[in-house]
Amino acid sequence: MSTSTHKNRTAEGMSRRHVLAAGALTAAAVAAQGSLGASRASAAAAPAIFYSPHQDDEAIGMAGSILEHKAAGRPVYLVLVSRGENDGLARRMNVGACELLRERCAAPNHWHDLNWPTDGASMIVPARTAEFMASAKAIGVDKVINFDLPDSAHDASTYGKFVDAVTAKVKSLARKYPGASHKFAAGWLDVTPTHKACSDAAYRLMNDGTIRDVRFNHIYAYDRPYGERARGASYVLNIPSAHMTRKRNSIYCYNTWNPDRNFYALGYHSAYEKLEPAHGDPREFVYTLPSNYRPGKM
Numbered sequence: 247m248s249t250s251t252h253k254n255r256t257a258e259g260m261s262r263r264h265v266l267a268a269g270a271l272t273a274a275a276v277a278a279q280g281s282l283g284a285s286r287a288s289a290a291a292a293p294a295i296f297y298s299p300h301q302d303d304e305a306i307g308m309a310g311s312i313l314e315h316k317a318a319g320r321p322v323y324l325v326l327v328s329r330g331e332n333d334g335l336a337r338r339m340n341v342g343a344c345e346l347l348r349e350r351c352a353a354p355n356h357w358h359d360l361n362w363p364t365d366g367a368s369m370i371v372p373a374r375t376a377e378f379m380a381s382a383k384a385i386g387v388d389k390v391i392n393f394d395l396p397d398s399a400h401d402a403s404t405y406g407k408f409v410d411a412v413t414a415k416v417k418s419l420a421r422k423y424p425g426a427s428h429k430f431a432a433g434w435l436d437v438t439p440t441h442k443a444c445s446d447a448a449y450r451l452m453n454d455g456t457i458r459d460v461r462f463n464h465i466y467a468y469d470r471p472y473g474e475r476a477r478g479a480s481y482v483l484n485i486p487s488a489h490m491t492r493k494r495n496s497i498y499c500y501n502t503w504n505p506d507r508n509f510y511a512l513g514y515h516s517a518y519e520k521l522e523p524a525h526g527d528p529r530e531f532v533y534t535l536p537s538n539y540r541p542g543k544m
Contacts, residue, residue, distance in 0.1 A: 291319060291320050291321055292320075292423060292424070292425030292426045292427070293320065293321040293322060293323045293388070293389075293423055293426050293427075294312075294315040294320045294321070294322050294323070294426065294427045294429060295322075295323045295324075295325060295419060295423065295426050295427065295428050295429065296308050296311070296312055296322065296323070296324050296325065296387075296429040296463075297325045297327055297416070297428070297429065297430050297431070297444055298324060298325065298326055298327060298378070298431075299327045299328060299431050299433075299438070299440045299441045299443075299444050299465075300326075300327075300328055300330045300374075300397070300440060301326065301330045301374040301375060301377055301378035301381075301500075301512075301513060302374075302377070302378070302381075302500050302513040302516065302517050302520075302521070303431060303441075303465045304324055304378070304381060304382070304385070304496070305381045305385075305493070305496040305497045305499070305500060305513070305521070305524070306465050306466075306468065306497075306517065306520050306521060306524045307431075307463045307464065307465030307466070307467065307468070307524065307530055307531070308429065308463050308465065308530070309381075309385050309489075309492065309493035309496050309497075309530075310483050310485035310489055310490070310493050310528075310529075310530045311429065311463055311483055311530050311532065312324065312385050312387060313385065313386070313485070313489040313492060313493070314483060314485075314489070316386060316387075317489070320427075321388040321389070322387045322388055322389075323387065323388060323389040323390075323391055323419075323423075323426075324382050324385075324387040324389070324390050324391070325390075325391045325392075325393060325419075326375065326378055326390065326391070326392045326393065326394075327393050327395060327412060327440070327444060328393070328395050328396070328397035328399075328440055329367065329371045329375075329394060329395065329396055329397055330370070330371060330374045330375070330397055331365075331366040331367045331370060331371060331396065331397050332366050332370050332374075332397075332516065333364050333365060333366030333370075334366070335366070335370055335512060335515060335516050336362050336363065336364045336365070336366050336369060336370050337364050338515055339358050339360045339362055339510060339512070339515065340358075340359060340360055340361060340362055340364070341358070341359070342357060342358070342359040343356060343357055344356040344357065344358060344515075346515060346518075347514065347515065347518060350514075350518065351511065351514075351515070352501045352502060352503040352511040352514065353503050353510075353511065354503065358510070360510070370512065372508060373508050373509070373510050373512055374512050374513070374516075375392070376507065376508040376509060377499050377500050377502070377509060377512060377513050378390075380499040380502070380509070381496040381497075381499040381500065382496075384492060384495040384496040384498075384499055385492060385493070385495075385496045386492065391419070393411075393412070393415050395408065395411050395412065395415075396408075397440055399439040399440040399442070399443040399543070400439045400440070402543055405439065405443060405542075405543040408440075408443050409443045409446045409447050409450075409541075412443060412444055412447040413447040413450050413451060416428065416447055416448070416451055416456075416457070417451060417456050420451065420456050420457050426457075426459075427459035427460070427461070428448065428451075428457045428459065428460050428461075429460075429461050429462070429463060430444045430445055430447075430448045430460070430461075430462050430463075431444050431445060431462065431463060431464075431465050432445060432462035432463060432464040432465070432531075432533045433445035433446070433462075434536070434539065434540075434544070435464045435466070435467075435478075435533070436464065436465055436466040437466070437544055438466070439543055439544070441465065441466075442543065442544050443543075445462060445535070445539075446541040446542070448460055448462070448535070449535060449539055449541050450541070452535065460534075460535070461480075461481075461532050461533070461534065462532065462533045462534070462535065463530060463531065463532055463533075464479065464531040464532075464533055465520075466520060467530075467531045468520050468523040468524045468527065469519070469520065472523075472527065475527070475529065475531060476529070476531055478533070479531040479532060479533055480532055480533050480534045481531075481532040482529055482530075482531055482532075483529060483530040483531075483532060484528065484529055485528040485529065485530065487528075490528045493524075494525055497521050497524065497525050499513070500512070500513025500514050500517075500521060501513065501514035501518075501521070
């Protein structure tokens, strides 16, 4: 299917279950485009720094906001906070016939008997990060920063240490880039430990005055019915069509099968139920920290 044909069918209302599979046909080409490097026009401005807790969160709920800042002349830096280890995802990719996604899986004949180790790290982390880097290029961010932190917030015994590590790294960036704005996951709404830990780190740094211009993107808003996704938002971004095309291109990077480039459609096998509605909804949802915010693992 040509890119133009795909766009026309999408505009006519292609079903959700087929739209990402169709996009995956052109995603390898999309992923090869773009570059990471500050443009001359924006190089002198203080950057907007976006913090993606995992690979795929930026495509789901931040890409439109990133493009909005780019259009305003700001350089945008995209931070990958955690390594995104996932032993369950490794096991999912070893099963042969894809029972999770059936005809939507991007693997040839929907078959992925990969025989990967199930430690959730050795194969998963580099492959997920390859998708993340392709997504960053599709969006056109100026710089990618990888905190390379173990995704340990899920364990109650190490949650606090993870928050400490994120806090220290964000503080370092705030010192390096004075005047930067900082965009985190709305972890108290996403109800995911790593996302909540990122907003806890922001809470600390806001309280001690390290960072001031802070907003939070509700990445998992797309779990809600369409009419309820904007509930409580401080700002609903209506994404322009040209920006939405680029956001969709970033989403397609997570449903690309190209083992030669370490692409195994891991994002789609991990979060298709969020990627699909994010593909169809030209809105993102931005919050400020609530006055009754309570830090700590949920």
